[in-house]
Amino acid sequence: MNGADALVKCLTEEGVDTVFGYPGVAICPFYNSILDSDIRTVLIRTEQNAAHAASGMARMTGKPGVCAVTSGPGATNVITGIATAFADSIPLVCITGQVSTNLIGCDVFQEADITGAVESFVKYSYLVKDVNDIPRIVKEAFHIANTGRKGPVLIDVPIDVQNATIRNFKYPEEVKLRTYKPTVKGNMAQIKKVLAEFSKAKKPIICAGGGVLLSEAQFEIRKFAEKYNIPVVSTMMGIGVMPTEHPMYFGMVGNNGKPYANKAMNESDLLIMVGARVADRAVNQPDLITKGKVLVHIDVDPAEIGKNVGPHIPIVGDCKSIFEDINGSEFECNDFKAWIDELNTYKKDLAVVRKPNPKYVDPAAFIDMLSKNMKDDAVYVADVGQNQIWSCSYHIVKDGRFMTSGGMGTMGYSIPAAMGVKCACPDKQVVAVCGDGAFQMSMCELATMRQHDINVKIIVLTNNYLGMVREYQHYTYKDAYSVVDLSGNPDLEKLSSAYDMKFLRLKDMKDAEKVIKEFLKKDESALLECLIDPMDTVK
Amino acid sequence: MKKKVFQLLVDNTPGVLSRISGLFTRRGYNIESITAGQTADPKYTRITIVTSGEDDVLIQIRKQVEKLVDVRDVKELKPDDSVFSELALIKVRADISSRQNVISLSEIFKATIEDVSPESLIIEMTGSSQKIDAFLALLEGYEILELARTGIAGLGRGIENVTFLD
Numbered sequence: 001m002n003g004a005d006a007l008v009k010c011l012t013e014e015g016v017d018t019v020f021g022y023p024g025v026a027i028c029p030f031y032n033s034i035l036d037s038d039i040r041t042v043l044i045r046t047e048q049n050a051a052h053a054a055s056g057m058a059r060m061t062g063k064p065g066v067c068a069v070t071s072g073p074g075a076t077n078v079i080t081g082i083a084t085a086f087a088d089s090i091p092l093v094c095i096t097g098q099v100s101t102n103l104i105g106c107d108v109f110q111e112a113d114i115t116g117a118v119e120s121f122v123k124y125s126y127l128v129k130d131v132n133d134i135p136r137i138v139k140e141a142f143h144i145a146n147t148g149r150k151g152p153v154l155i156d157v158p159i160d161v162q163n164a165t166i167r168n169f170k171y172p173e174e175v176k177l178r179t180y181k182p183t184v185k186g187n188m189a190q191i192k193k194v195l196a197e198f199s200k201a202k203k204p205i206i207c208a209g210g211g212v213l214l215s216e217a218q219f220e221i222r223k224f225a226e227k228y229n230i231p232v233v234s235t236m237m238g239i240g241v242m243p244t245e246h247p248m249y250f251g252m253v254g255n256n257g258k259p260y261a262n263k264a265m266n267e268s269d270l271l272i273m274v275g276a277r278v279a280d281r282a283v284n285q286p287d288l289i290t291k292g293k294v295l296v297h298i299d300v301d302p303a304e305i306g307k308n309v310g311p312h313i314p315i316v317g318d319c320k321s322i323f324e325d326i327n328g329s330e331f332e333c334n335d336f337k338a339w340i341d342e343l344n345t346y347k348k349d350l351a352v353v354r355k356p357n358p359k360y361v362d363p364a365a366f367i368d369m370l371s372k373n374m375k376d377d378a379v380y381v382a383d384v385g386q387n388q389i390w391s392c393s394y395h396i397v398k399d400g401r402f403m404t405s406g407g408m409g410t411m412g413y414s415i416p417a418a419m420g421v422k423c424a425c426p427d428k429q430v431v432a433v434c435g436d437g438a439f440q441m442s443m444c445e446l447a448t449m450r451q452h453d454i455n456v457k458i459i460v461l462t463n464n465y466l467g468m469v470r471e472y473q474h475y476t477y478k479d480a481y482s483v484v485d486l487s488g489n490p491d492l493e494k495l496s497s498a499y500d501m502k503f504l505r506l507k508d509m510k511d512a513e514k515v516i517k518e519f520l521k522k523d524e525s526a527l528l529e530c531l532i533d534p535m536d537t538v539k
Numbered sequence: 540m541k542k543k544v545f546q547l548l549v550d551n552t553p554g555v556l557s558r559i560s561g562l563f564t565r566r567g568y569n570i571e572s573i574t575a576g577q578t579a580d581p582k583y584t585r586i587t588i589v590t591s592g593e594d595d596v597l598i599q600i601r602k603q604v605e606k607l608v609d610v611r612d613v614k615e616l617k618p619d620d621s622v623f624s625e626l627a628l629i630k631v632r633a634d635i636s637s638r639q640n641v642i643s644l645s646e647i648f649k650a651t652i653e654d655v656s657p658e659s660l661i662i663e664m665t666g667s668s669q670k671i672d673a674f675l676a677l678l679e680g681y682e683i684l685e686l687a688r689t690g691i692a693g694l695g696r697g698i699e700n701v702t703f704l705d
Contacts, residue, residue, distance in 0.1 A: 119558065120565045124608045127553070144608060178582075178704075179550050179611040303602035306595070 003131040004029035004162040006169050007095065008037050010138035013171040016066050018042060018057060018423050020050040024070025026097030026110060029162035031068070042423065042452050045444035047074050049416035051081020051152075055090045056381065056420025059403055062216060064091040064145040064153075065420060071097045072110030075156075076117065080410060083121040085152045087407025088237060089214060091145040092152035093138075100160040101129060115156050123151035131164040135171050143175040148182025149301035150214055182300065186317035186325060193313050194272070195331040197294050201270035203339045204230050207253060209282075210237025210406065211275020211299060212319050218242070220323035221274070227327075229336045231343055233261040235282040236392055237406040238275070244396040250343055254282040256389045256538065260346040265289060267342075274298040275319045278308040279407070298322055352393070361506050361530040363390040363461055366516075367433070370459070371396035373516050375429045379403065379421045383414035383434035386467040389538040391433055400428075412441030418456045419449060429457070429520065436462040436489055446499040455525045463534040464489060471537045492529045502526035540591050542571070544623065544693055547586040547604060548612040548702060551577065555584060555609045562607065568592065568600050572625075572690025580704055583611065587693050612702045616693045620700075623693040627671045628653070629662045632682040641681060648674045659684055667691075 001009075007030055011019070018040045023031045034041055044050040047069045054065025069078050075096040085092045098104065099111045115125040124144050126137050134157075141153040198204060206225065212218055218241045225232050225248045232242050233250050236257075242249035251258030253265050265271060266288050273295065276282065283289055286309035297304075297311035298319060305314040315322055356362030367390055374380070382391035382404040395402060403421070405413040418432035434442075439460045449456055461467075466484040473481050496503035504519050506512055506528065519528045549555050556575055563570050571589040578585045590600055605613050616623070633641045634657065641660055642652060650664035664674060668691055675683070695701075 115554070116557075119561050129553075149606075177608070180608045301606065303599065303606050306602075307599060310595075 001166050001169055002029065002033070002162065003128075003134055003157065003164050003166055004033040005036075006131070006134045006166045007138065007157065007162070008033040008039065009169060010135055010171055011039060011066060012037055014138070014142050015063065019066050019068050020044050020053040020420070021068035022047050022050060022070065022074055024072075024074050024097060024110065026071035026099060026159045027068055027074070027095070028097070029159060030095065030097065030157070040423075042419075042448065042454075044416065045448055047077035048081045049412070049442060049445055051078050051085060051092060051094060052410075052413050052416035053420035053423070054092050054094075055081070055085045055088075056403065056417030057424045058085075058091050058420075059213075059401070059417075060379070060421050060424035064093045064142055066093050066095070068095040069097070070110065071099055071114070072112045074110075075114035076112050079118055079121065082118055082152045082154065084405050084408040084410040084413060086121045086123070088210060088405065089150045090152070091150040093141050093145055094152060094154045096154060096156045097162070098127070098156045098158040101158045102160070104158065115154065118154055121152070122154050123149075125154040125156065127156045128158065128161050131161050131166045134161075134166065135169060139172045140175050140177060143177070144180060149211075149304075183302070183316050184318045184321050186298070186315045186322035188325065190313060190315045191322065191325050191329070194296050194315070195326065195329055197270050197296070197313070198228070198333045199331055201294070202334060202336070203268045204270040204272070204336065205264055205268040206230055206232045206272045206274060207235065207265055207276055208232055208238040208241040208274050209235040209276025212238055212241045213275075213401075215275065215300070215319040217275070217318075217320035217323050220320055220327055222246075224323060224327055228333055229340060231264060231336075231340060233265055235276050235406075236404065239392060240397045240400070240402040243398055248340075250347065252392050255284055256281065256392065258350070258393070259352070260343070260350040263346050263350065264343050269293045270296070272296045272298065273311070274323075275300075277304050283309070357533040357536070358508065360508060360533040360536075361461075361512065362509055363387070363530070363532050363536065364394045365509055366506070366512060366530055367391060367394035368396065369512055370431070370516055373513070373520055374400070374431060376400065378429035378431060379418070379425070381414045381418040381421065381430065381432045383432070383438040384409045384411045385435045385438060386471065386536070386538050387433055387435045387438070387461050389468075390461075393538075411438040414438065415442040415445050415456065415458060418458075419445060419454045422454050422456050429523075431457040431459060433459045433461070435467055436460055436464065436486055437466045440489070443495070446495070446501060449525050450499050450501070455523050457519065457525065458527045460492060460527065460529045461532050462489070462492070462529050463532045463536065465534050467534075467536070468538070470534075471539070474537070492527060496527045504528045506530045540593065541597060542589065542591045543597050544616040544621070544691065545588045545590065545601065545604065546614045546616050546693055546695070547588065547610055548578065548704070549584050549586060550609040550611060551582055551584045552609055556586070558607060558609060559586065559588075559604065562603055563590070563600075566599075566603060568596065574690045574692050576692070583704060587616070587691055589691060611704070614695065614700065614702070616695055620697075621693050621695050623667055623691045624665055625668050625671055625691045626663070626665045626689045628687045629664070629675070629678070629683060630685040631660050631662065631678060632658060632684055633660045634658055637681065641678075644674075644677055650674065
C-alpha cells in the first residue's frame with residue numbers, strides 16, 4: 001500500500017462518495033488509486049469550480065466536501081474556491097499534489113508553495129512529509145474542517161510521499177489534537193441571563209445567520225420562534241432558516257435587505273444575533289443594534305463576538321446545542337402580539353414597489369413565479385451581482401435551501417455549487433440563477449454536467465452588462481460606464497445546443513409561467529435565458 | 540495605544556511561527572517584538588509577543604491567536620506579575636582612547652564585553668528593555684556600528700499561572 005492508496009482509503013473511511021477535481025502529474029498516484037475505490041470522481045473544467053462544487057456538496061450533506069487537484073497552477077487556481085468557502089465557513093478538504101519532497105524550494109516545473117499561499121484562507125493546512133502521517137493528518141483535517149467554526153483545510157501531498165510505501169495502515173478512531181478544542185455547549189449561566197431578558201422584553205427579535213444552517217439549528221430556532229411568538233430576520237447567509245412565508249419571518253436585513261427587516265431589528269429591545277458575524281453588509285451601523293436594546297450574540301467562534309459590535313450577553317457555542325438548551329428551559333415571557341402587529345404594519349408600509357419595464361422580463365416577478373413553481377424542497381443557488389440581490393429579495397424558500405457566496409461574493413459560484421448540490425442529492429430539483437457575466441465565468445462546466453449527467457437547471461438573467469457594477473457606476477459616476485459592457489456575449493441557444501442542453505428563452509413576462517413550467521418539468525439539465533432591462537436596478 | 544505582552548504555548552509544528560506572524564500581518568496588528576523557543580517539552584514552543592493597540596484590538600488579538608489550531612494556551616503577562624528579560628549585543632566603535640570609557644559604562648550596567656578588536660567592542664547585556672534603552676541612550680556619544688536585540692522573553696511569577704501540559 002502506498003501513500004496514494006492510503007489517502008483514498010482514508011477518504012473511504014470518512015464516507016466520502018464524490019471527489020471533484022482535475023488531475024496533473026503531481027496528483028496522478030492519487031487518481032490512480034481512486035480507480036480501485038467506490039468513490040465517484042467528477043472532472044471539473046477548472047480547479048476553482050472543484051472547490052465550489054465541493055462547497056455545494058458540503059452545504060447539502062453537512063460533511064466536508066472534497067476536491068483534489070494537481071500542484072502549481074492546479075493548486076493556485078483552487079485558491080479562490082477555498083477563499084470563498086472560508087468566507088462562508090463551509091467545510092472542505094482540499095488535496096493538492098506537490099512536487100517531490102527533495103525538489104521543494106527549487107522552483108521546479110509546476111511547483112507552488114500552496115500551503116504558504118492559502119495560509120490566510122484556510123482553517124488549517126498540512127504539507128505531508130512522511131507517508132506514515134497520512135492517516136492521522138486526514139483524520140485531523142476532516143475533524144478540523146467540520147467542527148467549531150467550519151472551514152476549508154488543505155492537505156498538500158508531494159508525489160514521492162504518494163508513491164512511498166506505508167507501513168501498517170490504520171485509520172485512527174479519534175483525533176488527538178492537543179491544541180484544538182472548540183466549545184460546543186453554551187454556558188448555562190449565560191443562557192439563563194438571556195431567558196431573564198426574554199421575560200422583560202417587549203420587542204424581542206432573532207437575527208439568524210449562516211451559522212444556524214451550518215449547525216442545523218434552524219429547526220430548534222423555528223420551534224422557539226413559534227412557541228413564544230418571536231419574530232426572526234436573517235442575514236443573506238441565513239436565508240432559509242425560516243420559510244420565507246412563515247408568519248414569524250420578517251425578511252433579510254442589510255443594505256440590500258428588506259427595509260422592514262432593518263427597521264424591525266433597529267426597533268427591537270432584545271436582539272439575539274445567532275450564527276452571524278455582524279458584518280458590514282448586514283449591519284452597516286453597528287451602534288444602531290446596541291442602542292436602547294439588549295444585544296445577545298451567539299456564535300461558535302469566540303473571535304466573532306465583539307469583533308464588530310460589543311454584545312451585552314455573549315454566548316460561545318454551537319447554535320443548535322444552545323437553542324436545544326433554550327428550548328429545554330422554562331421561562332415566562334410577555335405576549336408579543338402588539339410587536340408582531342407593529343412588524344406586520346412595517347412590512348406593509350415599507351414594501352418595495354418596483355416599476356418594471358414591460359418590454360423585458362421583470363426579475364422580481366420572474367423569481368417570485370419561479371419559486372412558486374419550484375418543488376417545495378428544491379435548492380436555489382444564486383450567483384453574485386444583481387441576480388443575487390433579486391434572488392435574496394424575491395425567492396420564496398419553502399422546505400428547500402438557498403445558497404450563495406455571501407462573504408466573498410465570488411462570481412461564477414452558482415453553477416459549480418449547484419452541481420455539487422445535485423451530486424449530493426440527485427433527487428432534488430436544483431436551480432442555479434446567474435447573470436450573463438457570472439455565467440461566462442463558469443460556462444465551461446456545461447461539459448461537466450453533460451459528461452457526468454448532473455442535471456442542474458440554469459437560469460441566466462441577460463442584460464449584456466455587469467449589472468451590479470453598472471448600477472454602481474450609474475449612482476457613483478453618473479452613468480460614466482467603464483468596462484461593464486458585455487456585448488460579445490455568445491448566443492446561448494447555440495451554446496446550449498453545442499452541449500445538447502435544452503434551451504428556453506423568455507423575452508418578457510407574457511408566457512413566463514408556461515415557459516417556467518416547461519423548464520422545470522423534467523429532471524434534465526436545461527438553460528433558461530431571461531432578457532432583462534439593462535437599466536434595471538436593485539435599489 | 541496600550542502595550543501588552545502575550546505568552547503563547549504552541550504546538551511545535553513546521554510553519555507555526557509563520558502562521559502566527561501571518562495572522563498579525565493580515566489583520567493589521569502590531570508586533571513590537573516576537574521571540575520563540577522550545578519549552579522543556581520539545582513538543583511545544585513558547586512565544587512571547589509584545590504588541591500594542593487599543594483595548595478592543597488587543598481583545599481581538601488574543602481571540603484570533605487563541606483560534607489558531609496550533610495554539611494551546613495564551614496568557615497575558617502583566618508587568619507586575621511577570622519577569623521579562625531581553626538580550627542585546629552592541630558593537631561600538633572604540634579605539635584605544637575611548638575603550639576604557641565604554642568598558643566603565645558597561646560595568647555600571649553589569650554588561651559584559653564579549654569581543655575586543657583594535658577599533659571596536661561587542662557588549663552583551665541582558666535585562667529589561669528599559670534598562671537596555673537607558674544604556675543605549677548613554678552610548679549616544681559613541682558610534683554604534685551594529686545592534687542586535689532579541690526582544691523580550693517572559694514568564695509569569697510563581698506557580699499559580701503555570702500551564703501544565705500533557
